[in-house]
Amino acid sequence: MPQFTHLTAPTDGAPITRQADALVVPDRPILPFIEGDGIGADIWRASVRVFDAAVQKAYGGSRQVVWFEVLAGEKAFNTVNEWLPADTLTAFREYLVGIKGPLTTPVGGGIRSLNVALRQELDLYTCLRPVRYFNGMETPVKRPDLVDMVIFRENTEDIYAGIEFAEGTPEVEQLKQLLKSAFPKPYGKIRFPDSVGLGIKPVSREGTERLVRAAIEYSIANKRKSLTLVHKGNIMKFTEGAFRDWGYELAKREFGAVEFDGGPWCKLPGGLVIKDVIADAFLQQILTRPSEYDVIATLNLNGDYISDALAAQVGGIGIAPGGNINYATGHAVFEATHGTAPKYANLDKVNPGSVILSGEMMFRFLGWPEAADLIIHGLEKAIDAKTVTYDLARLIKGSTEVSCSKFGDAVISHM
Ligand SMILES: NC(=O)C1=CN([C@@H]2O[C@H](COP(=O)(O)OP(=O)(O)OC[C@H]3O[C@@H](n4cnc5c(N)ncnc54)[C@H](OP(=O)(O)O)[C@@H]3O)[C@@H](O)[C@H]2O)C=CC1
Numbered sequence: 001m002p003q004f005t006h007l008t009a010p011t012d013g014a015p016i017t018r019q020a021d022a023l024v025v026p027d028r029p030i031l032p033f034i035e036g037d038g039i040g041a042d043i044w045r046a047s048v049r050v051f052d053a054a055v056q057k058a059y060g061g062s063r064q065v066v067w068f069e070v071l072a073g074e075k076a077f078n079t080v081n082e083w084l085p086a087d088t089l090t091a092f093r094e095y096l097v098g099i100k101g102p103l104t105t106p107v108g109g110g111i112r113s114l115n116v117a118l119r120q121e122l123d124l125y126t127c128l129r130p131v132r133y134f135n136g137m138e139t140p141v142k143r144p145d146l147v148d149m150v151i152f153r154e155n156t157e158d159i160y161a162g163i164e165f166a167e168g169t170p171e172v173e174q175l176k177q178l179l180k181s182a183f184p185k186p187y188g189k190i191r192f193p194d195s196v197g198l199g200i201k202p203v204s205r206e207g208t209e210r211l212v213r214a215a216i217e218y219s220i221a222n223k224r225k226s227l228t229l230v231h232k233g234n235i236m237k238f239t240e241g242a243f244r245d246w247g248y249e250l251a252k253r254e255f256g257a258v259e260f261d262g263g264p265w266c267k268l269p270g271g272l273v274i275k276d277v278i279a280d281a282f283l284q285q286i287l288t289r290p291s292e293y294d295v296i297a298t299l300n301l302n303g304d305y306i307s308d309a310l311a312a313q314v315g316g317i318g319i320a321p322g323g324n325i326n327y328a329t330g331h332a333v334f335e336a337t338h339g340t341a342p343k344y345a346n347l348d349k350v351n352p353g354s355v356i357l358s359g360e361m362m363f364r365f366l367g368w369p370e371a372a373d374l375i376i377h378g379l380e381k382a383i384d385a386k387t388v389t390y391d392l393a394r395l396i397k398g399s400t401e402v403s404c405s406k407f408g409d410a411v412i413s414h415m
């Protein structure tokens with residue numbers, strides 16, 4: 001039984017455990033959730049009703065989630081005077097799988113991202129973000145139906161590690177002195193050394209390999225056609241360029257990939273093509289030739305940009321789900337791609353679709369596909385019936401705009 005300082009664990013239900021590399025999910029699993037800041041309360045309220053209805057309909061009462069609210073962000077700060085209490089990390093560690101709403105990160109100063117901290121503390125090295133088209137959706141592009149991509153975003157390294165030194169501080173002066181004496185040539189390339197802030201971008205072989213391995217395994221298991229390594233390796237040679245090289249090396253060493261047409265593109269014995277593209281070219285090609293891309297493996301910052309850009313192609317970040325996963329330990333925290341959209345907080349207005357679909361991913365991860373299928377079905381039919389929240393109503397001609405909670409009702413009624 002986990003020990004908490006502020007929280008009281010549910011006495012009902014049982015924890016998910018892991019045996020022989022597989023999750024063991026009881027019929028009444030305890031799942032921790034963070035409501036989230038801003039629009040978090042609205043979208044969680046709508047989503048949890050959808051989750052409970054799907055589980056009830058799929059299993060007729062023989063299975064039920066025991067939800068366990070844990071705190072982070074403003075709610076945690078206002079309650080226990082901490083942004084990310086140790087209890088919350090303990091809960092996600094002990095119960096293995098959970099779900100969260102968005103958490104605010106101030107721009108510039110202030111606290112560092114709690115979302116990133118959770119991913120790093122729990123070593124959730126894959127940010128998995130599938131992007132697909134729903135029938136009836138109208139979007140800014142002509143052929144949104146050609147978009148069917150799954151992003152594997154590296155989630156623990158890159159500039160998100162937060163190794164930064166602010167301009168004018170003793171720390172940045174110390175680093176500048178170090179660089180000046182040890183690496184005078186690169187230091188000389190800093191255009192304005194007197195007023196510079198510095199950031200460090202760590203990208204490792206180990207971090208790259210575990211991400212690319214997970215992406216290849218997913219591609220094989222889901223019979224996908226290609227895996228593209230997206231990078232800016234022409235400019236950042238030893239981080240982004242190395243990501244590409246290590247990815248190809250892993251595909252050859254562990255999966256028997258063989259180069260074709262003179263390389264570096266290669267193919268696995270089962271036909272999966274491993275290729276790469278430079279990130280700026282990729283961002284125009286997903287608009288002009290989306291059918292050429294399938295599974296994507298990329299670094300943290302590229303993955304952040306790409307997930308919002310691709311979401312826009314199929315209807316926006318209101319329906320963009322995700323999961324932060326460590327495939328080795330089984331730990332996973334599912335969450336929407338979008339943030340706290342503060343101007344819409346407590347208006348019961350925004351689209352809960354991203355959290356609903358993140359829950360769908362969670363149930364599939366737990367091995368409850370019947371509940372996941374009902375959620376997808378309900379959401380597909382609600383969109384097809386043109387019963388949508390404001391964001392999709394802006395796009396879909398002749399649609400009926402409903403509130404966040406009413407959209408949840410619509411998903412349930414179409415299950
Ligand atoms: N994982 C997380 O918890 C994340 C947290 N954040 C944090 O969120 C805060 C706000 O970030 P911001 O850059 O404004 O990005 P947001 O994703 O919060 O919002 C940007 C815009 O996206 C649209 N949008 C977002 N969510 C929804 C939804 N559920 N339904 C419909 N439309 C939606 C709205 O568009 P419109 O104005 O057109 O209606 C909104 O104004 C920041 O502190 C940021 O750090 C950001 C991303 C992820």
Ligand SMILES: O=C(O)CCC(=O)C(=O)O
Nearest residue numbers: 104105113115116304337
């Ligand atoms: O942590 C944040 O505030 C932003 C994170 C983000 O944009 C993302 O993970 O997509």
Ligand SMILES: [Mg+2]
Nearest residue numbers: 304305308337
């Ligand atoms: Mg983002």
